Amino acid sequence: xxxxxxxxxxxxxxxxxxxxxxxxxxxxxxxxxxxxxxxxxxxxxxxxxxxxxxxxxxxxxxxxxxxxxxxxxxxxxxxxxxxxxxxxxxxxxxxxxxxxxxxxxxxxxxxxxxxxxxxxxxxxxxxxxxxxxxxxxxxxxxxxxxxxxxxxxxxxxxxxxxxxxxxxxxxxxxxxxxxxxxxxxxxxxxxxxxxxxxxxxxxxxxxxxxxxxxxxxxxxxxxxxxxxxxxxxxxxxxxxxxxxxxxxxxxxxxxxxxxxxxxxxxxxxxxxxxxxxxxxxxxxxxxxxxxxxxxxxxxxxxxxxxxxxxxxxxxxxxxxxxxxxxxxxxxxxxxxxxxxxxxxxxxxxxxxxxxxxxxxxxxxxxxxxxxxxxxxxxxxxxxxxxxxxxxxxxxxxxxxxxxxxxxxxxxxxxxxxxxxxxxxxxxxxxxxxxxxxxxxxxxxxxxxxxxxxxxxxxxxxxxxxxxxxxxxxxxxxxxxxxxxxxxxxxxxxxxxxxxxxxxxxxxxxxxxxxxxxxxxxxxxxxxxxxxxxxxxxxxxxxxxxxxxxxxxxxxxxx
Numbered sequence: 001x002x003x004x005x006x007x008x009x010x011x012x013x014x015x016x017x018x019x020x021x022x023x024x025x026x027x028x029x030x031x032x033x034x035x036x037x038x039x040x041x042x043x044x045x046x047x048x049x050x051x052x053x054x055x056x057x058x059x060x061x062x063x064x065x066x067x068x069x070x071x072x073x074x075x076x077x078x079x080x081x082x083x084x085x086x087x088x089x090x091x092x093x094x095x096x097x098x099x100x101x102x103x104x105x106x107x108x109x110x111x112x113x114x115x116x117x118x119x120x121x122x123x124x125x126x127x128x129x130x131x132x133x134x135x136x137x138x139x140x141x142x143x144x145x146x147x148x149x150x151x152x153x154x155x156x157x158x159x160x161x162x163x164x165x166x167x168x169x170x171x172x173x174x175x176x177x178x179x180x181x182x183x184x185x186x187x188x189x190x191x192x193x194x195x196x197x198x199x200x201x202x203x204x205x206x207x208x209x210x211x212x213x214x215x216x217x218x219x220x221x222x223x224x225x226x227x228x229x230x231x232x233x234x235x236x237x238x239x240x241x242x243x244x245x246x247x248x249x250x251x252x253x254x255x256x257x258x259x260x261x262x263x264x265x266x267x268x269x270x271x272x273x274x275x276x277x278x279x280x281x282x283x284x285x286x287x288x289x290x291x292x293x294x295x296x297x298x299x300x301x302x303x304x305x306x307x308x309x310x311x312x313x314x315x316x317x318x319x320x321x322x323x324x325x326x327x328x329x330x331x332x333x334x335x336x337x338x339x340x341x342x343x344x345x346x347x348x349x350x351x352x353x354x355x356x357x358x359x360x361x362x363x364x365x366x367x368x369x370x371x372x373x374x375x376x377x378x379x380x381x382x383x384x385x386x387x388x389x390x391x392x393x394x395x396x397x398x399x400x401x402x403x404x405x406x407x408x409x410x411x412x413x414x415x416x417x418x419x420x421x422x423x424x425x426x427x428x429x430x431x432x433x434x435x436x437x438x439x440x441x442x443x444x445x446x447x448x449x450x451x452x453x454x455x456x457x458x459x460x461x462x463x464x465x466x467x468x469x470x471x472x473x474x475x476x477x478x479x480x481x482x483x484x485x486x487x488x489x490x491x492x493x494x495x496x497x498x499x500x501x502x503x504x505x506x507x508x509x510x511x512x513x514x515x516x517x518x519x520x521x522x523x524x525x526x527x528x529x530x531x532x533x534x535x536x537x538x539x540x541x542x543x544x545x546x547x548x549x550x551x552x553x554x555x556x557x558x
Contacts, residue, residue: 004166007136011099011158012037014140017174020097021067022046022428024054026081028074030101030112030160035072043070046428046457049449051078053421055085057450059094059153060385060408060425068095068147069425075101075160076112079119084415087123090153091412092233093208097147098125102157120155129157133167141174149179182295184312189320191308192267195289196325199265201336202226205248205277206314208233209270209294211404213315217269220322225335226267227259227345231277232396235407243337246349249277251397255348257283259341267291269314274303293317351397356545363512364543367391367466371398373517374464374538377524382406383426383433387419387443391466391542395438405430416471417446420463424450427459434527435459441467441497448500451535455505458533462523463501466542469494494541501537508537 005013012034023038024046025031039045048054055071062069071086073079079100089096098120103110117127128143130136143156196202204226206217214237221228221243228238229245229252238244245256252260260266260283271277273292278284281304289307292300293314300309310317348354352372359366371394384399385408386392392411401407408426410418419439427435444465454461474490498508509519526532 003169005169006033006163007130007133007165007167008033008158008163009037010136010167010170011130011140013041014137014174015070015097015099015144016041016043018141018144018176019067020070020144021065022058022061023070023072023099024048024057024061024425025072026051026054026074026078027072028078028101030075030078031072031099033163034099034158038070046424046453048421048453051081052085053447053450053453055082055098056088056410056418056421057425057428058096059085059089059092059410060422061429062094062096063092064383064405064408064426064429068097068144070097070099072099073101075103075116076114079116079155080114083119083123084413085418085421086120086125086153086155088410088413088415088418090124092410093151094153095147095151096153097143098153098155100155100157101163102129102159104159104161116155116157125153125155127157128154130159130162132162133165136162136167137170137174141176145176181313181316182311184293184310184317184320186320188308188310188312189317189324192291192310192317192321193324193328195265195291195308196224196321197329199224199289199335201263202265202267203245203260203263203336204228204267204269205231205271205273206234206237206269207231207271207277210234210237210314211270213269213313213318214238216315216318216322220318220325222337223322223325223332225333225337227263227336227341229256229260230404231271232411233409234271234404235396235409236401237404239401239403242342243345244349245345247397248283249279251393252283253349253351253354253397255344259344261285263288263336265289265291267293269293269318270295272299272303278304350400359543359545360513361543364541365512365514367394367540367542367545368398369514370511370540370542371395373514374520375399377517377520378436378462379434379524379528381433382436383408383430384436384438385419385423385426386411387422387437387439388414388416389440389443389471390468391438391440394466395436395464399436399438402433406433416440416443419443420447420450420454423461423463424454424457424459427461435461437461437463439463439465441465441469441495442471444497445495448504451501451504451506451537454535459535460527460532461535463535463537465497465537465539467495467497467539468542468544496539498537498539501535501539506535506537508539511538511540
C-alpha cells in the first residue's frame with residue numbers, strides 16, 4: 001500500500017522541490033499547514049505583520065533574486081489584505097506564487113467566501129487552483145511554470161476541503177525543462193540592422209527584459225555607435241560603460257534628456273517605452289524611428305507606435321544583429337559616441353553632478369544636499385529600494401547602485417507605502433549588500449508596522465525618510481500656481497518619526513542639517529566593522545524645492 005500525505009503538505013513539498021526561493025506571509029488557520037510544509041522542506045519563511053507587506057516583500061525578493069517568490073495568505077480577508085501588493089507584482093510581471101487558502105466548495109455562507117479567481121484576474125494576476133488530491137501535483141507544477149516561464153503573478157487557491165484530502169506520496173522527483181530562448185526572425189534582424197546602419201544618433205534603452213543581455217547589447221551599441229540608457233527598473237544595468245546615460249525618463253538629468261531627445265533611432269530592449277521612460281513621448285523627436293524588442297508579441301507597440309517590432313530574446317536579438325552588422329560594416333562606427341558626448345556624460349549624466357541651489361535652512365535640509373551626502377557616506381555595495389511620492393527622484397537619481405540587482409523599484413501601480421516592504425524583501429534576496437530605503441513620511445508611516453519585522457530579522461537597513469509633514473505630491477500638484485487652495489487634507493503636524501522608530505527597536509536620528517549626519521557616520525562605522533544588526537531610521541526634515549519634476553510627469557498619466 002502506497003503512503004499518503006495531506007494535499008496541503010504535498011503542495012508545499014512540490015513547490016519546494018520546484019525551487020521557490022523564500023515564502024513570506026501572515027499565517028492563519030487556512031494556510032498554517034501548507035506554510036509549515038514549505039518550512040519543513042527547507043524553504044525560509046518570513047512572518048510579516050500584514051499581508052500587504054508580505055506580498056511586496058515576496059515581489060521584491062523575486063525581482064532581486066531571480067527566483068520565484070511565494071506569499072501565503074489566509075482565505076478571503078487574508079487575500080484581500082494583500083491585493084495592492086499582488087497588483088503591483090502582476091503589473092510588473094514578477095514571477096510570484098500567491099499561495100492562498102480558499103473556502104470549501106460547499107461553504108457558500110462562509111463569511112470568508114469571495115470569488116478569489118475573479119479578484120486575482122481583476123488586478124492582472126493569473127488565477128489557478130488545486131482541484132483535487134489526484135491533480136494537486138499537476139496543478140502546482142502548472143502554476144509554477146506559468147510564474148517562472150511567463151513571468152506572471154499566479155494566485156494559487158487551496159480550498160480547505162481539498163487541503164485535508166489524502167494524496168499519494170510522489171515516488172519520482174519533478175523535472176522541469178527550461179523553455180527555449182526565442183531567437184528572432186531573420187527578416188526582423190535584417191530590418192533592425194538596416195535601421196542601425198542608417199542611423200546617425202542611435203540610443204538603446206533597456207528595461208527589465210534586457211537584464212541578462214548586458215554584454216550583447218553593449219557589444220552591438222559599441223559597433224553601431226549608440227548611447228545606452230535604462231528604464232528605472234533596470235537602473236544599474238550599464239554601470240561602468242563610458243556612454244551610459246543612466247535612467248531614461250522622469251529621472252533623467254538635463255544632459256541625459258537632451259541626448260535621448262536628439263536621437264534619430266531609439267531601440268527599446270525588453271522595455272515598453274512607456275510614458276515614464278519616454279516622458280510621455282517628449283524624449284522621442286518627431287523624426288526619430290522607434291524599434292521595440294520583446295519576447296511578448298502583445299508588448300510590441302503597446303504604449304506607442306513603433307517603426308519596427310522584433311520578437312525575440314534580447315541577448316539573441318542583439319547577438320544576431322551584431323553578427324549581421326559586422327558582415328556589412330566590419331569597422332565600428334563612432335556616430336553618437338563622440339569624445340564630446342563622453343565628456344558630457346561623465347560630467348552631467350547624474351543629478352548629483354548637476355549644480356542646484358542649496359535651499360537648506362537652520363531647521364530643514366535640502367533633500368538634494370542630503371542625498372548627495374548620503375551617497376558619499378553609505379557603502380557602495382548597496383541595494384536601494386524606493387517608495388512612491390514627491391521625494392522619489394532623490395534616492396533614485398542621487399544614490400548610486402552597483403548593478404541592476406542594486407535597485408528595486410516597485411512603482412508599476414504607483415502605490416504609496418510599499419517602500420519598507422520592498423526594502424525587506426530586497427535585503428533578503430541580496431544579503432551581502434547594505435539595504436537602503438528611500439521613503440516619504442506618508443509612505444513610511446503607512447507601512448511602519450513592518451519596521452518591527454526588520455528589527456526582528458536583525459536587518460542592518462538604512463531607512464531615509466524624506467519628511468515634509470505632508471503627502472508632498474498632492475501639495476505641490478494642487479497647490480502649484482493656485483491661490484486659496486485648502487491643503488489641510490494632505491498636510492499634517494510634524495511627526496517625530498525617529499521617536500516612533502526607536503519604539504520599534506530601531507536606531508534613529510533626526511536630521512535637519514549636514515552636521516546631524518555624524519550619528520549616521522557612527523552607525524555606518526559599526527556596520528563596516530561587522531557589528532550592526534538593527535535598522536537605522538533617518539528622520540530627515542526636508543526643505544521644499546517647489547515640487548518635483550518627476551511627479552509632474554506622473555500626474556499627467558492619471
